Amino acid sequence: MTSARIIGTGSYLPERVVTNHELEQLVETSDSWIRERTGIRERRLVGDDQSCGDLGRIAAQRALEAAGCRGEEVDLIVVATCTPDRIFPSTASALQHSLGLRPGGAAFDVSAACSGFIYALSVADRFIRTGGASRALVVGAETMSRIIDWEDRGTCVLFGDGAGAVVLEAGEQPGVLSTHLHSDGRHEPLLYVPWGPGQGYAALESQGGYIRMRGNEVFKVAVNTLTRIVEDTLASAGVDKSQVDWLVPHQANIRIIQATAKKLDLAMDRVVVTVGEHGNTSAASIPIALDTAVRDGRIQRGELLMLEAFGGGFTWGSALVRY
Numbered sequence: 001m002t003s004a005r006i007i008g009t010g011s012y013l014p015e016r017v018v019t020n021h022e023l024e025q026l027v028e029t030s031d032s033w034i035r036e037r038t039g040i041r042e043r044r045l046v047g048d049d050q051s052c053g054d055l056g057r058i059a060a061q062r063a064l065e066a067a068g069c070r071g072e073e074v075d076l077i078v079v080a081t082c083t084p085d086r087i088f089p090s091t092a093s094a095l096q097h098s099l100g101l102r103p104g105g106a107a108f109d110v111s112a113a114c115s116g117f118i119y120a121l122s123v124a125d126r127f128i129r130t131g132g133a134s135r136a137l138v139v140g141a142e143t144m145s146r147i148i149d150w151e152d153r154g155t156c157v158l159f160g161d162g163a164g165a166v167v168l169e170a171g172e173q174p175g176v177l178s179t180h181l182h183s184d185g186r187h188e189p190l191l192y193v194p195w196g197p198g199q200g201y202a203a204l205e206s207q208g209g210y211i212r213m214r215g216n217e218v219f220k221v222a223v224n225t226l227t228r229i230v231e232d233t234l235a236s237a238g239v240d241k242s243q244v245d246w247l248v249p250h251q252a253n254i255r256i257i258q259a260t261a262k263k264l265d266l267a268m269d270r271v272v273v274t275v276g277e278h279g280n281t282s283a284a285s286i287p288i289a290l291d292t293a294v295r296d297g298r299i300q301r302g303e304l305l306m307l308e309a310f311g312g313g314f315t316w317g318s319a320l321v322r323y
């Protein structure tokens with residue numbers, strides 16, 4: 001049976017480092033508050049001259065290089081982002097061109113906020129397993145700094161910019177074993193961006209185009225949902241939690257990550273944690289964490305990975321992957 005296997009990973013963080021101490025100059029906060037509540041020490045932010053597509057392109061180039069694969073061999077690109085360069089063309093179409101991927105292959109963006117990478121991985125996996133593509137680039141890229149209100153201490157300390165990517169290839173060896181996608185739109189008021197084209201341009205001035213979040217309520221739903229989804233994922237795949245080698249979670253908050261690890265009975269040294277270095281990079285955070293642990297030699301070929309994410313929508317999802 002055809003399976004989609006990860007044959008290369010890549011990631012990129014913009015150069016500008018912004019520490020918690022720098023944020024103390026912007027809003028009433030402290031390094032110790034941010035570290036204790038979130039685990040974040042610093043984040044990376046783009047300058048005016050870099051866009052989501054630029055970050056995604058570098059991460060994707062690194063993934064292609066690691067896969068030993070030429071651009072024209074890739075016939076599908078899916079980009080997960082909630083901060084695309086433009087309304088259209090999609091960031092994926094722009095990257096298809098700039099990366100020299102096969103012209104005429106499929107290219108589209110997926111919008112599922114922080115769960116975006118799991119959604120994009122799931123879609124690409126289904127394309128490959130049903131013969132719709134033979135090699136796919138799955139990219140998570142975000143410039144969250146462009147939709148942050150830098151006067152709102154409840155959100156501005158949490159997010160950062162970055163990108164990660166994987167190359168998937170069709171083959172007989174096991175790869176993506178199962179993916180699980182969910183959404184419940186009833187929770188929109190807890191986490192959303194008020195402005196979009198549907199609101200009209202007058203609303204941009206009155207409402208602003210920045211993230212609004214009731215963090216404490218999001219936190220509670222996120223912990224409950226993620227601990228439930230890891231159990232459901234294992235049960236539906238017939239896998240015991242003792243068989244999971246690595247948890248590669250969405251990097252939003254160390255306390256949410258610790259709660260999920262506890263549910264899996266996984267020691268924290270089997271959990272990939274990068275949130276301290278880049279904050280919440282939304283759809284980019286899972287492929288950044290995955291690439292970090294592959295490149296530093298923690299994640300080895302043949303190991304079983306649990307990927308999971310939760311975000312605006314609400315959306316949430318998971319993937320079991322034999323690396």
Ligand code: ACO
Nearest residue numbers: 029033037114153154157215216218219222252253310311
């Ligand atoms: N610095 C100092 N104080 C702050 C800050 C800050 N940056 N932000 C909020 N506070 C204050 C609040 O005003 C409040 O003060 P009060 O008691 O005087 O009213 C106090 O700290 C406690 O606020 P809470 O919101 O209850 O703090 P909590 O422990 O819940 O931590 C946090 C807040 C970090 C936002 C947490 O709720 C969280 O991480 N939520 C999840 C949000 C998230 O990750 N969203 C991203 C998308 S979804 C996802 O990716 C999972």
